[in-house]
Amino acid sequence: MSEKQNPIENRPPSVAHLFLDRVAATPDKEAYRYPVPSAGDGPDDWRGYTWREAGERVFAIAAGLMDLGVSAEERVAIASGTRVDWILSDFGILSAGAATTTVYPTTNAEETAYILADSASQVLIAEDAAQLAKVRERRAELPELKHVVVMEAEDAVAAEGDPEGWVLSLSELAERGNAYLEKHPDCVKESVAALRSDQLATLIYTSGTTGRPKGVRLPHDAWSYMAYAIEAIDLSDDTDVQYLWLPLAHVFGKVLLAAHIKVGDVIAVDGRVDKIIENLPVVKPTYMAAVPRIFEKVYNGVAAKAKAAGGAKYKIFLWAAEIAREYGKVSQENYRRTGKRTAPFGLRTKHAIADKLVYSKLRDAFGGRMRACISGSAALSPDIGFFFSGAGIHILEGYGLTESSAANFVNPGEAYRTGTVGKALPGLEVRIAEDGEILVRSPGVMQGYHNLPEKTAEVLEEDGWFHTGDIGELSEDGYLRITDRKKDLFKTSGGKYIAPTEVEGQFKAVCPYVSNVLVIGAGRNFCSALIALDEPSIMGWAAENNLGGKSYEEVVGDERTRELIDGYVQQLNSGLQRWQTIKKFRLLPRDLDIENGELTPSLKLKRPVVEKKFGHLIEEMYEGV
Incomplete structure (x- = not known):
């Protein structure tokens, strides 16, 4: 079978291999954009990294970790909001042969200490003084934590009682790495070449809705598989600009990084949720991933604004919203039958008027170039999905779990169906159990829960089938609809x-x-x-x-x-x-x-x-x- 027929075959052992390949293939192409806050109240200044510049930074971080004594599969944690330094640190960790432990920046000191101790993390890359303070407060519980590397250089300040060299800045780590590279110029390439597909790459602790978080063990092959599988469904290409604000400690954000390297598009990175509305017209992205709450807030905000504007404008909005839902439903149904997104003449006429009055302004608020949005992590209300569909902002719902590397199903571009989570990615098997539970098997499924063999056995069968805990049903042509969480029914x-x-x-x-x-x-x-x-x-x-x-x-x-x-x-x-x-x-x-x-x-x-x-x-x- 050729690679075209089976796009996930012949993939490299790790996403670190893909990163090196991408840097070599398009060194001068823009890879990342990131905001630099301006002095005063002016707009942020957006700057960028080319793939070559990103590669240099990643190599310096990887070599710096080696100089600190980090070895293969040892854990290096990241506690930070979404920013470009998170991404470069993650690829530095992977390229050093180590494994990334993810920690949400909102996690309290007690739970942060639990995650670091349970994962036996040797180094923590912390965003700022607040993240540093959490581990300093709990240092007695973290004997294996040898160093804290702080992204914000001005916050990398040692305190009384800190061991010598315990705190350093990310810039200092990179300087150490560059010095190490002068002595060992091939160390990073050799480290990447030695990576095995079954080697631990990431420990993501599920935030969970009950109990202590569980560490999900994801090997290098999971991310390599995800990169190839997502590229194969043509969600994006190297001309796209993606806006990334999702928390990178969450598997949904993390999987986007793997796909980005394989596809070679541009990512504009800013994790400040309160800046999304301000950033979209500046970045002008062509696609964005989000959770349903963001679309709900946009819809509710537009509706509330229309209502506050008075009777006539609110009536126009309600009329336009109903037309959008009807148009979204009809055009999707017609596409399913004929392969064309069409609607009857009368509805098209109403839709054109509503577009000038309402929808065009909504699209402008998204930057004016949004080709599609990907929604995951929770269910999107079909009514809201149909509204955006009719307004020309196409939301492609997807489905996955931390335990299966985030992306299992996603709606296929023009053929998307609101109310479903789409079709299985290449290489994923699915079956519905007698009680309606969805079971999946793929290279993206976890190795198990860290230090929790009993919990692993509850959800992961010996032959690789993973019990998702979600209830759903498959259409004859392979579209999956999630009806609820098994435990929530x-x-x-x-x-x-x-x-x-x-x-x-x-x-x-x-x-x-x-x-x-x-x-x-x-x-x-x-x-x-x-x-x-x-x-x-x-x-x-x-x-x-x-x-x-x-x-x-x-x-x-x-x-x-x-x-x-x-x-x-x-x-x-x-x-x-x-x-x-x-x-x-x-x-x-x-x-x-x-x-x-x-x-x-x-x-x-x-x-x-x-x-x-x-x-x-x-x-x-x-x-x-």
Whole structure:
């Protein structure tokens, strides 16, 4: 079978091999862009690395780690937000033959120490003084941590009690590496050449929705496979500009790095979520990966802005939104039947008018060149997906897990189908168990959980089949639809099964003010919900409705706000089966967040945490029932 017929065959043992090949193939082509904050209030200055410059930096970091005594498969951790130094450090670690342990920058000191100790990380590459302080506070628990390398040079300051040489800056590490390369000019190339496909490349600790995080062991071959498989489905080419803000400690962000090296496009890197709206018109990306919450916030923001502008403009938006959904559905169905994205003349005419009034402005806000967005990590409400589809911003939903290197299924370009997560990547096998659980097997599946053989045995069969814990169904032509997490499905006391994420997604599509919603009903005789409102949206509404000057908590507690949200709950209920309907709800006094442990860093709900923290509100809804 030729490589064209089987695009994942003949792949190299590691993505480090691919990195060296890319540098050699296109040394003068731009690889990365990154922002440099300007002095004062001016816009950021965007600078770049060519592949040659990136290669020089990666070699210096790799050789610097070797000079520190890091050897093959020893762990080097990164605790940092998404930035270009994260990427170059990761490839430096891999090129040195070591393995990267990922740590979210939002992780507290206790859990950071647990991850570093469990992984036996020898070196930590920390973003700044805040990340350094976490490990300094817990240094007694980390006897194997020999050095902390700080990206921000001004923060790489030794404190009283630090061992000599324990703290150094990333620039100092690179200087040591360059000196080491002068003595051993082939050390990095030799290290990469010695890499084995089954050698540990990455330990990603699942943020998890319950319990301690588990370290997922991913070998070098997982990333090499992902690079080849993603390139084979033609999501991008070397003329694309990708905007990358996703946390690189998460597998979704990490897999994009592997694909980028194989494809050779440009990545504009900035992990500051509050800068996304500002950056998009500057970067003008052609594609971007995101989690559903970003698309929900954009949709709710546009809807709330239209409502605040007054009756006529809001009516135009509602009309345009309905046309977009209808156009998205019809054009996708026509593409499925005829291979052309068409719609009837009357709908096309309405769509053209709505495009001038609404959709074109939305596309401009995304930079004006967005060819497609990839959505993963959680389910996207189909109504929101169809809205963006009709507005000309095509969201390709995908599916994967940390344990399977992130990308298992993705929607295929023009043939995407909203409400599904697309087709299997080349080289991935899938089967649906009798209870509906999705099982997968591929080179991207983990070796197991670090130091947890019993937990590994619970999900990974000896013949390589991995139990995802998700429930789904396959169409005859191979499109997968996820219906829910196996553990999230619940049965009411009346014996009816409920898929809460399906109901939650529908509510996000009808209510422009919602941020997070949790549907409850396991063992109860009806469903209820805890609802957290998006602060900018609801405060904008409050200012227009004689609630200006009140705090967020006061606005949420006002009966007028409750009546507003009740209207949307009734709208939701009108489209549900009787046993799915929300009979009661409570508005939370604040939004859910990562800092309070209610959301994972990838913005997934930690259901048990939320139910425990707001248990008194849940009990209120079921009192006397």
